[in-house]
Amino acid sequence: xxxxxxxxxxxxxxxxxxxxxIFGIKQKFTVLENGFKTEIADCYWCEGLKTKAPICHGExxxxxxxxxxxxxxxxxxDVKEVTCIACGDxxxxxxxxxx
Ligand SMILES: [Zn+2]
Numbered sequence: 160x161x162x163x164x165x166x167x168x169x170x171x172x173x174x175x176x177x178x179x180x181i182f183g184i185k186q187k188f189t190v191l192e193n194g195f196k197t198e199i200a201d202c203y204w205c206e207g208l209k210t211k212a213p214i215c216h217g218e219x220x221x222x223x224x225x226x227x228x229x230x231x232x233x234x235x236x237d238v239k240e241v242t243c244i245a246c247g248d249x250x251x252x253x254x255x256x257x258x
Contacts, residue, residue: 162233164230167225167226167236167255168190169229170225185200186198194236196252196254196255202215213241214243216240218240219238219240223236235258236255237255239253241254
């Protein structure tokens with residue numbers, strides 16, 4: 160059985176790849192020292208919107224529930240959107256870190 164970290168990593172990696180196929184987008188998945196990062200260059204959550212703060216709460220919630228499920232309670236994660244296309248950033252970037 161994989162560790163909680165590895166299960167969370169695998170779930171996010173697979174979700175990223177499948178999301179690309181389903182939505183026709185390009186996401187970049189990176190493993191960080193204490194978590195993971197996904198970057199979406201053509202985010203469908205905030206397409207056409209302009210805001211002062213990141214607004215892709217749907218993606219934050221999706222990733223939070225996914226890693227919670229995958230880690231099976233072995234690890235707690237925080238998920239934050241750190242850059243958002245709606246704010247003028249080039250990508251929507253989501254950082255998942257161990258609590
Ligand atoms: Zn966004």
